[in-house]
Amino acid sequence: MLKCIAVADLRVGMYIHEFCGAWMDHPFWRSKFLLKSEKDLQRIKASSISELWIDVSKGLDIAVGTASASPEVVAAAAEASLLAAVQSQPISLAVSMEDEVQRAVKLCASAKTAVINMFADARMGQALQFEQAGELVEEISDSVLRHPNALVSLARLKNADEYTYMHSVAVCALMIALARQLGLNQGQVREAGLAGLLHDIGKMAIPEVVLNKPGKLTDNEFAMVRGHPQAGTRMLLDSKQVGGLVLDVCLHHHEKLDGSGYPHRLAGEQISLYARMGAVCDVYDAITSNRPYKPGWDPAEAVRKMAEWKGHFDPMVFQAFVKTVGIYPVGSLVRLESGRIGVIMEQQAGSLLTPKVKVFFSTHSQSPIAQEVIDLRQLVGHDKIVSRESAETWGFRQVDELWSGLSS
Known part of the structure; x- marks a missing residue:
């Protein structure tokens, strides 16, 4: 119990x-x-x-x-709070999710190479060149504009050994999508994306054996990891190529609204809007990604847990973030009232509770069923999501292949 x-x-x-x-x-x-x-x-x-x-x-x-x-009481309270705070937000899509995923596959590959090269320069203490970073932010921004869920969802599927690099790509995309949701102008959206791309560059000051350690960190190693915001800020200051907004996010994306964060224990209005955005985007991608020492959480479970962390995130920013990724983000495993289990395929315009779902399993027969993409918006009053599910509990493998269409 x-x-x-x-x-x-x-x-x-x-x-x-x-x-x-x-x-x-x-x-x-x-x-x-x-x-x-x-x-x-x-x-x-x-x-x-x-x-x-x-x-x-x-x-x-x-x-x-x-x-x-009890778990049920805590989960129900968090769910009710989240649903009460987040209102429906129409989503304007230029292309289909399927089409943009195909584009995003190529973009993720080129972005990974670019970030690896850029971070390698930082690790070697060489002068940082951010020309390619600006171009990469523009490409990511264009992808998010065409479809806000494709690249964000795809970047989550990184391997544990490429986490540091693809995490930067994912946070860049999340920052861009969130900045648009908040109604920021084009220049601010671009700067937010660049901040997301560079926010963790200070991790290049940490020995790889510590950064990728699969076991428990020592107190000294933990302190070393917590020093990456200052290390990154020094690197960016030395480059003389980024503005104050990017520097601020790099230095303060681990601050918390209640003052318990680091490195400066800032609280409330002491933390800038962009650092508050960075905190949400950084944590979401971190907890939904597989790491050398921890498996990632289901996206919907991650959103629920983040909603429980009182004093961590700015409520307004977090609500906007949920509007961006959904209460049930793409890739989440859910059970429907009909007893079918499926994976979230795509968010819907006008409602966060009626996404498209690919069903593939029946809890009644305890067996697979013919895969079918259903539009819950068309089934209001007949079927709905009643719970999140765990792929590990059910023994499901390759759930991500169902929504992405990509083999592992």
Whole structure:
């Protein structure tokens, strides 16, 4: 049985099922483990995590009289809050999702090469040349304009060993899409995209053995990783080729609205709009991507969890972000009221709750069914999404191939 408890009530002997904070806010490479030492307990209490889930079937329970919330209650509250905050937003599409995915495949390949070369210069301490970066931002911007979900969704499918590079491409696309959703002008959209592309360049100051370490980081290694915003800002300042907006996002994309972020513990209005945007886009792509030490979350689950992180994101920016990617982003696995399971194929104009879904499995017969793309907008009153599902729980493989049409 799972229980959500305050960190203050955590004790040695409890089995930690999941942290209820941001993905990088704790120094543990695992989120499921038996808490065995007082040292690890104090490390958790010293972090910015305030709540976590424990599994009382695998470890100690909370003390009698201590309040806890069930998973269903927490999930329902987060869902209700999210639905109440996010209003429908029409989506203007220049091309079909299928057509833009084919273009985006080629763009991802060229973008990856460009970012690898640019970041290699940074790692070698060579002078940074950003001419190609500007051209790349324009190409990504054009793709997002043609279809806001194609490149954003495709960039999520990166391998763990190419994460650092494709993460920059993904955050660039997300920043551009979010900037458009917020109604920023063309110049601001372009700068937001460049900020997304360069926000993590400071990671090139971190040894690759630490950056790609599959196990638990030491305290010194964790501090080294947390120093990447300052390292990146120094690199960009030395280049004398980017403006203040890009520098600000590089330095402050890990700040939080409640002042618990880093490196400067800024709070509220001290954090610029663009840094707030960067925080949302950076976290979303990080937690939905496979990493050397953690598998990525389902996109819809990631949106739900981010909605629970009180004090982390600017509510207005986060609501705009959800309008951009959807409550059920492309690639999310969902169950319909009819008992069918499918994967989200595309967002729909006018409603975040009625996307196109490719169904492929029946929970009634517990067997595959003929694949079919259904438009939930046309089935209002007859069928709807009733829950998110886990591919791992069902044993489904190659779910991403269903929506992307690409082989693994």
